[in-house]
Amino acid sequence: GQNIDQPTEMTATEGAIVQINCTYQTSGFNGLFWYQQHAGEAPTFLSYNVLDGLEEKGRFSSFLSRSKGYSYLLLKELQMKDSASYLCAVLDSNYQLIWGAGTKLIIKP
Amino acid sequence: GAVVSQHPSWVICKSGTSVKIECRSLDFQATTMFWYRQFPKQSLMLMATSNEGSKATYEQGVEKDKFLINHASLTLSTLTVTSAHPEDSSFYICSARRGSDYYEQYFGPGTRLTVT
Numbered sequence: 001g002q003n004i005d006q007p008t009e010m011t012a013t014e015g016a017i018v019q020i021n022c023t024y025q026t027s028g029f030n031g032l033f034w035y036q037q038h039a040g041e042a043p044t045f046l047s048y049n050v051l052d053g054l055e056e057k058g059r060f061s062s063f064l065s066r067s068k069g070y071s072y073l074l075l076k077e078l079q080m081k082d083s084a085s086y087l088c089a090v091l092d093s094n095y096q097l098i099w100g101a102g103t104k105l106i107i108k109p
Numbered sequence: 110g111a112v113v114s115q116h117p118s119w120v121i122c123k124s125g126t127s128v129k130i131e132c133r134s135l136d137f138q139a140t141t142m143f144w145y146r147q148f149p150k151q152s153l154m155l156m157a158t159s160n161e162g163s164k165a166t167y168e169q170g171v172e173k174d175k176f177l178i179n180h181a182s183l184t185l186s187t188l189t190v191t192s193a194h195p196e197d198s199s200f201y202i203c204s205a206r207r208g209s210d211y212y213e214q215y216f217g218p219g220t221r222l223t224v225t
Contacts, residue, residue, distance in 0.1 A: 030212060031212050040200070040219075040221070041218065041219065042202050042216040042217060042218050042219040043153070043202075043216050044216070045213070045216075048212065048213065050212075087152060087153070091212055095212070096155070096158075097143075097155070097214060099152045099153050099154075099155075100152060101151065101152040102151075102152045104150075
């Protein structure tokens, strides 16, 4: 079967750094996405990794290791508006997105 | 570019009635559109995939006679929830993929359906 695991909930402090992990087992791999979703809204695209390594985009970075079936999303200089759910999704061999259950990130002042 | 709209953004309907949700790609041609459902505090669940001009492919457990999907043009797909029941109350989100852009899906803002 196909499986994506990420923590259910994480708490961090404003101004700090947080790393959200994602492990996956899928039939084929055509890339991994991270999306941000605020309550009651649709997901918004954060990053796409298809090769190993770290991709940095402002305060957000995403890392991928295909051999380990592992990715993480790193958020720096946390702001209150970063409180949201973060969804990890893998594009499988059929170009279907397989979604993780999401990690709810709570930012405290 | 790559904007997807949904209409309505929220709808309340009575049990037993049908409701139609539209998904439009505003500035690109969407060869493939996806319909998702999301219950509170859960992740997105893919309901069906539709390609323009052909029948939708439904995921296991999704009733095709209850959730009618029409992808009549390259910019419009509709989801009709027939004979709605309170358990159909959910957040419905569409996404679209353009041309040969196999890796990215562009999401609509979602439609909140409440069945009373």
